[in-house]
Amino acid sequence: MLEVGGILSWIHEALSSSCPEWLTLLIEYVLIGVGFLALYALIALILILLERKVCAYYQCRLGPMRAGFWGLLQPFADMIKILMKEIIPLLKNDKFLFFTALFLVIIGSLCTFGALQFSKDLVGIDFNVGVFYVLAISSLGVLGILLAGWSSNNKYTMIGAMRAGAQLVSYELSSGLSLLTIVILGGTMQLSGLIEAQSETWFLFQTPFTWIAMVIYLIAGHAETNRGPFDLPEAESELTAGYHIEYSGITFGLFYVGEYVNMFTIAGIGTMVFLGGWQPFHINAEWAAGFNGVMDMIPTWLWFFAKAFGLVMLSLWVRWSFPRLRIDQLLHLEWKILMPISLLNMLLMALWVTVLVPLFA
């Protein structure tokens, strides 16, 4: 109906009937690359506008209103402006590592983004160790941030990078453990398998421990995007801009875009493992068959984006509502509160699936 799978298979049919095999494969690779790039850029543009508008409404302002209707063209104007700015040639930095850091951040961001499953048919990277892959490849960003701060040869970037490193690696533990909790419940690490296991009820409504895991995951994920109350690495009032002070023009723009899309990726992975990904909302009962039928008529990609943007809005709400933490409070929250809770939660989930569920089944 409104699914994209038909279009994809139509393209494949048309290509393979008119081109030799190697050319079909090549064109499809290029199309996949261009498609991901377009989606990546589109989501970055939407998020930049959304952030400015939401921030403005939280502060009783209107936000950008001049460029296009209701300021809708503002992110395009920003993009063109940032492309026209000079990339300042620095004298004292480590040039090779300076640019390597940029590549690492964007590779980490785009490869994690590629693991999202936007609809039933629009599936990118789907390894059988999907959850593990997501955790592993998203850590590339930390490496990029540390390198960026160190190679700039600037004291503020150095402090920013060190703070970012301590914060990101700490919160990665909690988000990893909450994903582990879901792997115990789902019994597979493949993301499509996890979504398949939620076709009747989302994981969120299957056990009480999923709620704890989701709250911990959202807090940790929020911290991993360096935003909101956890924006120590780029605390503008004390470090000017954190690890990317020395990046100018589009090199700064790429860091900015990467950060925004990471926010969406965190929300998307949260959607896939807790809220059923593209699965429609179903009530698992006899009398609700009509309701389920209506829910099934909504296209699956709409379900995914609605849930993911819901989580993004939650993240924006948190960001504009809380004051910044101090670094000792930040590490206290992770190591003494979230970490023990998530370890215990994981154990309780294991007991739930092995002892309680067979007992009542």
Next chain:
Amino acid sequence: MGSSEIFVVVMITAVVMVLAAIIIGWLLAPKSKNAQKGEPYECGIPTRGTSWLQFRPGYYLFALLFLMFDVETVLLFPWATITKTLGPNGILAILFFLLILVLGLAYAWKKGALEWK
């Protein structure tokens, strides 16, 4: 089409995207030379000495702790996928492993390694 191929394509796309952005930015943007522009930006005051110096050890301590627990997570993943089939015996087996790690965390806590000094 396999996931590994898509992964390689996405990775190449990321590299191409960064390269293209830098090249387009370099072509479009104006360029001007100024001796002070290339200096590290520290709010207008000339920077003193190098920034590549010894740093406070608190950050490294947390990096070490992270390493320990991250490896733990890696080892827990294979168990997590088959918890249901292993049953209660699997939990007993993994409890021993977890106990050692929790003791490690408790030791670090007691020693004050989790305090920011």
